[in-house]
Amino acid sequence: xxxxxxxxxxxxxxxxxxxxxxxxxxxxxxxxxxxxxxxxxxxxxxxxxxxxxxxxxxxxxxxxxxxxxxxxxxxxxxxxxxxxxxxxxxxxxxxxxxxxxxxxxxxxxxxxxxxxxxxxxxxxxxxxxxxxxxxxxxxxxxxxxxxxxxxxxxxxxxxxxxxxxxxxxxxxxxxxxxxxxxxxxxxxxxxxxxxxxxxxxxxxxxxxxxxxxxxxxxxxxxxxxxxxxxxxxxxxxxxxxxxxxxxxxxxxxxxxxxxxxxxxxxxxxxxxxxxxxxxxxxxxxxxxxxxxxxxxxxxxxxxxxxxxxxxxxxxxxxxxxxxxxxxxxxxxxxxxxxxxxxxxxxxxxxxxxxxxxxxxxxxxxxxxxxxxxxxxxxxxxxxxxxxxxxxxxx
Amino acid sequence: xxxxxxxxxxxxxxxxxxxxxxxxxxxxxxxxxxxxxxxxxxxxxxxxxxxxxxxxxxxxxxxxxxxxxxxxxxxxxxxxxxxxxxxxxxxxxxxxxxxxxxxxxxxxxxxxxxxxxxxxxxxxxxxxxxxxxxxxxxxxxxxxxxxxxxxxxxxxxxxxxxxxxxxxxxxxxxxxxxxxxxxxxxxxxxxxxxxxxxxxxxxxxxxxxxxxxxxxxxxxxxxxxxxxxxxxxxxxxxxxxxxxxxxxxxxxxxxxxxxxxxxxxxxxxxxxxxxxxxxxxxxxxxxxxxxxxxxxxxxxxxxxxxxxxxxxxxxxxxxxxxxxxxxxxxxxxxxxxxxxxxxxxxxxxxxxxxxxxxxxxxxxxxxxxxxxxxxxxxxxxxxxxxxxxx
Numbered sequence: 001x002x003x004x005x006x007x008x009x010x011x012x013x014x015x016x017x018x019x020x021x022x023x024x025x026x027x028x029x030x031x032x033x034x035x036x037x038x039x040x041x042x043x044x045x046x047x048x049x050x051x052x053x054x055x056x057x058x059x060x061x062x063x064x065x066x067x068x069x070x071x072x073x074x075x076x077x078x079x080x081x082x083x084x085x086x087x088x089x090x091x092x093x094x095x096x097x098x099x100x101x102x103x104x105x106x107x108x109x110x111x112x113x114x115x116x117x118x119x120x121x122x123x124x125x126x127x128x129x130x131x132x133x134x135x136x137x138x139x140x141x142x143x144x145x146x147x148x149x150x151x152x153x154x155x156x157x158x159x160x161x162x163x164x165x166x167x168x169x170x171x172x173x174x175x176x177x178x179x180x181x182x183x184x185x186x187x188x189x190x191x192x193x194x195x196x197x198x199x200x201x202x203x204x205x206x207x208x209x210x211x212x213x214x215x216x217x218x219x220x221x222x223x224x225x226x227x228x229x230x231x232x233x234x235x236x237x238x239x240x241x242x243x244x245x246x247x248x249x250x251x252x253x254x255x256x257x258x259x260x261x262x263x264x265x266x267x268x269x270x271x272x273x274x275x276x277x278x279x280x281x282x283x284x285x286x287x288x289x290x291x292x293x294x295x296x297x298x299x300x301x302x303x304x305x306x307x308x309x310x311x312x313x314x315x316x317x318x319x320x321x322x323x324x325x326x327x328x329x330x331x332x333x334x335x336x337x338x339x340x341x342x343x344x345x346x347x348x349x350x351x352x353x354x355x356x357x358x359x360x361x362x363x364x365x366x367x368x369x370x371x372x373x374x375x376x377x378x379x380x381x382x383x384x385x386x387x388x389x390x391x392x393x394x
Numbered sequence: 395x396x397x398x399x400x401x402x403x404x405x406x407x408x409x410x411x412x413x414x415x416x417x418x419x420x421x422x423x424x425x426x427x428x429x430x431x432x433x434x435x436x437x438x439x440x441x442x443x444x445x446x447x448x449x450x451x452x453x454x455x456x457x458x459x460x461x462x463x464x465x466x467x468x469x470x471x472x473x474x475x476x477x478x479x480x481x482x483x484x485x486x487x488x489x490x491x492x493x494x495x496x497x498x499x500x501x502x503x504x505x506x507x508x509x510x511x512x513x514x515x516x517x518x519x520x521x522x523x524x525x526x527x528x529x530x531x532x533x534x535x536x537x538x539x540x541x542x543x544x545x546x547x548x549x550x551x552x553x554x555x556x557x558x559x560x561x562x563x564x565x566x567x568x569x570x571x572x573x574x575x576x577x578x579x580x581x582x583x584x585x586x587x588x589x590x591x592x593x594x595x596x597x598x599x600x601x602x603x604x605x606x607x608x609x610x611x612x613x614x615x616x617x618x619x620x621x622x623x624x625x626x627x628x629x630x631x632x633x634x635x636x637x638x639x640x641x642x643x644x645x646x647x648x649x650x651x652x653x654x655x656x657x658x659x660x661x662x663x664x665x666x667x668x669x670x671x672x673x674x675x676x677x678x679x680x681x682x683x684x685x686x687x688x689x690x691x692x693x694x695x696x697x698x699x700x701x702x703x704x705x706x707x708x709x710x711x712x713x714x715x716x717x718x719x720x721x722x723x724x725x726x727x728x729x730x731x732x733x734x735x736x737x738x739x740x741x742x743x744x745x746x747x748x749x750x751x752x753x754x755x756x757x758x759x760x761x762x763x764x765x766x767x768x769x770x771x772x773x774x775x776x777x778x779x780x781x782x783x784x
Contacts, residue, residue, distance in 0.1 A: 001403070001464055002396045003696040004707055271779055280780050290772035293779055294690075294720040301397065301689035308398035321682045382681055383674035387654060390669035 005076060013080045020088035023053055035092030036262060038355075038364030040217040044094065044172050051095045051125030059085075060099055061123045068107050068115060069123050075307050082258025086265065094172065098122040098129040102177060104250040109194075109235050109243050118175075118196065132164040132178035132197070132221060133244065140377050142179075143189040143241060147223060149180035157227040158195055160203070163220060166371065170206045170219040173199050178223075179244050182237045188394075192240030196232040203227060213363045214353040248373075256303045256322065263296055263330065266361055270337045273358075279340045288336050295329045317386040324378040327368040334365035397692055399468075406465055410472040413445065418476035420750050426479045427597040431556060433479040441480060442512025448485055449510035451494070451702070456506035463491075463633065463702055467640035467695035471688075474644025477598045477757055481515035484553040487637030489516030492561045492577060492630045494702050496617040501579055505559055515556070518634070519548035519604045520563035520627060526766040528572045528624055533606060535564035535576055541612035542576075544586075547605045550764070554602030555591035558582050561617065562606075563627050575623035577630075578615040585609070596760035598753060632718035633698045635765050639691040639718075639725035642761050646684045646725070649732040649754045650677065653739045660741075667739075676735055683728035687721075694721035715778060719771040726762040733758040 005013070024032060028050055035042045054060050063078040064070020073081070093099070103122055106115050121127035138144040147162025160180055170176065176197050183191030199206075203226030208216035235243055274280040274289060306319045337358040338345040349356045355363070369375045383389040399407065417437045426434045441447050451466050452458020466486050473482060490509065493502055508514035522532035533546030544564050554560070560582050566574035582589070586609035591602045618626045654677065657668040667673055694717035700710030733755040737744035744751045762768065777783050 001399065001692060001696045003693065003700070003710070275780060280776075286776040286780075287769060287772045289779060290775040291723070293775055294716075294723050294772070297693075297716065297720045298686045298690050298724055301693040302686065304397040305689050305692065308396050318685050321685050324678070324682055325686065376675070379675040379678035380671075382678035387674075387677055387681060389654070389658075389674050389677065390666060392671065 005080070009076050009080060012077055013084060016081050016084040017088065019057055019059075020084060020090060023057065024050075024088055024090060028053065031091035032089035033091075033265065033357075035094075037092070037368075038213055038215070038360035039357075040092055040168065041215050042092075047091055047094045048125070048128065048172075050091060051093070051128075053125075054095075055123060055125035060095060060125055061103060061119075064103055064119075064123075065107065068103070068119055079257045079307070083261050086258045086261030089265070094128055094169065095122065095125055097131055097169065097173075098127060098175075101131065101247050101250055102129050102175075105177075105243060105247045106234070108246065109239070113231070114196075114234065127174045128169065128172055130167050130170045130173035130176045130199070130221075132167060132176045132180075134166045135163055136165055140374055142244075143192070145179055145181055145192060147178065147180045148184075149178070149182050149193060149195055151182075151230060155227070156230045158197075158230065158233070160195065160197060160223045160226045160228070162223050164223070165218075165220050166209075167206075167219045167221045168217055170199070170221050171208060175199060176204075176221065177234075177247075179240050182240075189241035191238055192244070193237045194234040194240040194243040195228055196234065197223075197226060197228040201226060212366070213355065213360060256306075256326070257300070259326070260296065260300050260303065263299070263326075263333070266333060266337070266358075267292055267296060269358065270333070270340050273337075274340045277340070277342070277344070279342070285336075285340060288332075288339070292329070292333055292336055295332075299326055299329060320378070320382045320386045323373060324375055324382065327365075327375060327378075330368050331365045334362040338362050397689070397696070403465060403468060407468045407472065410445075410469050411475075414472055414476045414478060418473075418478035420753075423477050423479065423598060423753070432553075432591075432597075432600040433481070433556075437478070438480055439512070441482065446510075446512075447482060448490075448512055448515075451486060451490060452506050452510045453494075456502065457510040458506065459510075463636075463699040464692075464695045467637060467691060467698075470637050470640035471644035471647075471691075474641030475648040477645065477648075477753055479598050479600070481553055481557060483599075483637065483641065484517035484557060485509060485515045487634045488518035488552060488630070489557075489559060489561045491633040491698075491702060492518065492617055492626065493579065495626055495629065496577075496579075497619060498579075498614075498617055500614065501617065505579060509559075514558040515553070516559035516561065517552055517554050517557045518561045518630065519551040519554060521549055522546055524549065526631070526770060528575065528628075529570075531563045531565050531575050531627075533562070533564040534567045535578075535611070536567055538610075541610060541615075542578075544578075544606045544609040544611060547603055549603055551589075551602045551604050552764075553600050554604050555589045555600060556602075560587075560604065561630075562604075563623065565623075572624040575618075575627060577617040577623050577626055578611055579617050580609075580611060580615055584611075594760070596756040598757055599760060629701065629714060631765060632714050633701065635718040635722040635771075636691065636694040636698045638761055638765060639687065639721035640695060642725035642729040642758070643684065643687045643691050645754055645757055645761070646680075646687060646729040646732040649729070649736040649751065649758075650680045650684060652750060652754075653677070653680075653732075653736045656740055673739060676739070680728075680732050680735055683724070683731055687725040687728040690717075690721040690724045694718055716775065719775045722766065723768045723771050723775075726758075726768050729754075729758040730762050 031050055035047055061070040062073045066072045149158045149160045152159050176199055178195045178197050179192055181191055182193040203224050205222040207220040209218045210216050279285045348354055384391050447469055449458040450461045451463055454460040521530035523530045535542040535544050560580055562578050563575055586607045588605045589602050591600055594601050660667050697710045697713050697717040700706035701714050736751040740751050743749045
């Protein structure tokens with residue numbers, strides 16, 4: 001075990017910090033510390049331009065293998081990049097679904113034609129993606145998917161009909177990866193396929209969902225005979241579930257370290273307020289702030305352990321705790337922020353429903369323990385996969 | 395940056411696991427805790443003489459194996475799983491760090507080879523009040539001709555009645571707080587030193603009081619440099635917390651393992667009780683806490699290792715307080731929760747003397763308080779977060 005970074009890695013850290021300082025300025029300055037969870041509808045056009053700026057710096061797909069157009073950065077350097085990005089106040093990424101989920105999935109399951117077609121525009125910050133998994137009847141029970149896709153032999157196109165829900169950034173996306181039922185009469189995780197579908201077409205309607213935060217980051221997406229070309233199927237028909245699950249595995253990679261730097265920024269703000277409004281003298285709040293502080297350290301140590309010795313993206317059983325750990329921590333931070341603010345917490349930044357950053361944090365963290373597998377589903381996963389306990393009836 | 399065990403470390407871990415499965419069964423632990431000495435001297439002789447565990451973190455120049463504190467923590471974790479009563483914790487986590495940090499060469503050259511050879515066990519005595527910070531140091535060292543005269547009583551001395559060497563803290567009369575503290579290393583048979591073992595709630599670890607009456611010491615016994623007594627003791631206590639956190643992690647893991655074995659065998663309503671979601675979710679929460687405790691204690695062990703190593707990274711020193719507090723908080727709360735849930739999930743038999751959950755529950759309680767409760771360590775962290783440290 002070794003807790004330090006090499007001198008060369010530290011030098012790399014300087015380069016990243018310098019690049020961020022130089023480029024996250026001028027026209028991009030308003031993006032600093034914006035666009036994160038709870039603030040995802042902030043300045044989408046400018047944030048897309050920022051993605052192209054990142055691309056020019058070679059920072060998109062920096063961890064991808066060189067054969068796929070990436071830089072093949074080591075895990076350590078990816079960690080450093082995400083840390084420095086967040087430290088500098090780098091805005092919430094518009095391209096993270098393409099970079100973090102679609103890219104790694106195509107690298108494993110895509111044909112070389114598909115890789116050549118889809119990877120370069122992701123690396124260039126030009127194509128933006130959204131995820132078509134959840135449906136009204138397929139939340140925690142994700143395999144209960146009803147959206148159907150059928151290959152029309154005349155047109156050589158897949159025809160897709162159904163409804164997806166909780167689709168982040170659907171209104172800003174060029175492409176959606178859709179989990180759809182392609183085998184008539186199939187149930188559960190059999191008979192599903194993984195399709196890449198262009199968003200700009202008459203068969204797709206995007207309807208924003210207003211959240212309890214007042215803002216609209218999620219959407220309903222309606223497919224009515226939407227089309228995509230036959231060669232936009234990833235893997236074989238029926239491989240959908242396997243690919244969808246592998247993709248979720250990519251979600252828990254090195255970007256977690258960047259997420260924690262963002263958490264640190266939030267915690268720093270809470271500490272600053274506590275110092276200025278006297279909450280720092282309250283013994284109970286001191287205890288809770290210290291607990292949050294040490295809890296965030298532990299999240300970091302968990303991630304370092306998870307990533308250590310992992311070069312292929314596969315994770316050990318201990319990694320199953322990750323989502324439950326961070327979402328439980330974050331939801332507590334949201335509550336703590338409000339308690340530190342006291343009665344002030346009730347006053348909005350402006351009308352009609354403009355939230356302060358910490359109010360947005362407080363409200364948005366209620367989603368953390370639900371999306372991407374609720375805490376209850378996480379506990380099932382830990383109990384069954386890591387502890388080998390009997391499986392739920394499915 | 396690498397927070398994974400090396401091949402050699404994995405070997406140390408698995409051989410310790412195998413050895414302890416043989417010598418530290420429930421029956422062995424219960425026999426040891428009921429014995430007069432409180433441990434099995436034959437087992438300790440094997441640990442010291444065949445496995446060389448006390449020699450592990452001692453530099454080769456002093457007759458040790460030249461490994462580090464990470465390895466000590468790996469052993470602590472395994473010892474914690476079995477609750478084996480032994481002198482290892484007091485010797486290697488309380489006393490040894492003080493000796494390793496000291497610049498008193500003759501003193502080190504005398505004691506370290508004896509510890510490495512397994513001929514001497516040791517402990518640390520510093521608190522005269524039921525607190526864990528500098529204000530607890532209330533034994534006084536009066537300057538006198540040829541040295542110091544010490545008077546007072548130490549409480550909560552781990553394995554203090556049985557050890558051969560004591561690291562003690564004493565302060566100059568009239569001094570308060572962090573000033574005026576000195577650390578000495580003395581033989582337990584020094585004239586004027588009396589020890590008394592106290593019956594304890596957790597019977598797997600013995601606690602003693604140590605009384606000093608006109609004990610005469612000289613500069614040769616001094617471990618700390620002038621003015622450096624408290625910083626040294628503070629760091630020793632932090633490192634001791636880290637070693638304890640590793641042990642607590644092991645105890646927490648074994649509480650869960652034991653519980654899983656039981657609930658996978660126990661049937662009610664015609665099904666294994668492990669199949670109930672109410673049970674599964676609680677076990678998932680316990681695993682989460684254990685992994686958090688393990689991550690925190692591994693990281694802290696690396697920091698401690700750097701701090702004890704002459705060629706270590708100086709930046710580690712800055713992180714020692716935070717890393718120790720974090721490890722101690724999460725391991726204490728994790729272990730207690732696991733042990734308490736273990737009793738509950740065992741149901742009626744969990745409340746019996748015959749089944750083991752109570753042994754872990756009592757150890758968890760004792761360790762949670764030892765060297766400062768989670769609330770104490772959170773307050774230490776709060777001082778750092780709010781920039782209130784001097």
